[in-house]
Amino acid sequence: xxxxxxxxxxxxxxxxxxxxxxxxxxxxxxxxxxxxxxxxxxxxxxxxxxxxxxxxxxxxxxxxxxxxxxxxxxxxxxxxxxxxxxxxxxxxxxxxxxxxxxxxxxxxxxxxxxxxxxxxxxxxxxxxxxxxxxxxxxxxxxxxxxxxxxxxxxxxxxxxxxxxxxxxxxxxxxxxxxxxxxxxxxxxxxxxxxxxxxxxxxxxxxxxxxxx
Numbered sequence: 001x002x003x004x005x006x007x008x009x010x011x012x013x014x015x016x017x018x019x020x021x022x023x024x025x026x027x028x029x030x031x032x033x034x035x036x037x038x039x040x041x042x043x044x045x046x047x048x049x050x051x052x053x054x055x056x057x058x059x060x061x062x063x064x065x066x067x068x069x070x071x072x073x074x075x076x077x078x079x080x081x082x083x084x085x086x087x088x089x090x091x092x093x094x095x096x097x098x099x100x101x102x103x104x105x106x107x108x109x110x111x112x113x114x115x116x117x118x119x120x121x122x123x124x125x126x127x128x129x130x131x132x133x134x135x136x137x138x139x140x141x142x143x144x145x146x147x148x149x150x151x152x153x154x155x156x157x158x159x160x161x162x163x164x165x166x167x168x169x170x171x172x173x174x175x176x177x178x179x180x181x182x183x184x185x186x187x188x189x190x191x192x193x194x195x196x197x198x199x200x201x202x203x204x205x206x207x208x209x210x211x212x
Contacts, residue, residue: 069202
C-alpha cells in the first residue's frame with residue numbers, strides 16, 4: 001500500500017506523521033475489490049492458464065492480486081523450470097532501483113548487506129509489549145532495532161500451498177539478491193536472527209523498502 005510511504009506518489013502520510021488512510025483497489029470494471037472476496041486468491045503455477053510458454057509473467061500482470069505458489073523445484077512463482085528463472089527481476093547486481101522494483105518512487109528493495117549489524121543483542125524480541133524470549137506465538141510478536149524501529153514477526157505465504165504460516169514465530173523480508181535458484185532474504189524469529197538467508201522464490205515474504 002503506497003499509503004505506508006511518506007512522500008511517495010499517492011501516499012496519504014505526510015513527513016510529519018499526519019493521519020493516513022488506505023488506498024482502495026479497484027477492478028477493470030470500476031468496482032472495489034476485497035482481499036477476502038473477489039480480489040485475492042491463491043493459484044498453483046500448474047493450473048491451466050497460469051503459464052504462458054515457460055513463465056507466468058502474463059498471468060501475474062493480468063491478475064495482480066493472485067498469489068502464485070509452486071511446490072516443485074525450483075519453487076519459483078515465475079516459472080516451473082530452473083533454466084527460465086529471471087534474475088533480472090530481482091535486481092541484485094544493480095546499485096540503483098530497477099523498473100521491476102515494487103517499492104514506490106524514492107524507495108527500493110534492500111540488498112543483502114542492509115541488516116548486517118542486526119543480532120539478538122541489537123534486535124531484541126518483544127511479545128505482548130514485553131522484551132524477552134517467549135514460547136507464545138502471538139500475532140503481536142516482533143523485534144525492535146535501535147530501540148525505535150519495529151519489525152513484526154508476520155510469517156509468510158507458503159511456497160507449497162499459498163497458505164499463511166509461522167505468524168508470530170518467524171519474520172521474513174526479501175532482499176534484491178539471488179543465490180542460485182533462490183532469493184535472498186533477511187530472516188528473524190522468536191529465538192534468533194539469520195543474516196543473510198535464502199529461500200525459494202515462490203514464498204510470499206514482506207518487502208521492507210528503504211530510501212534510495
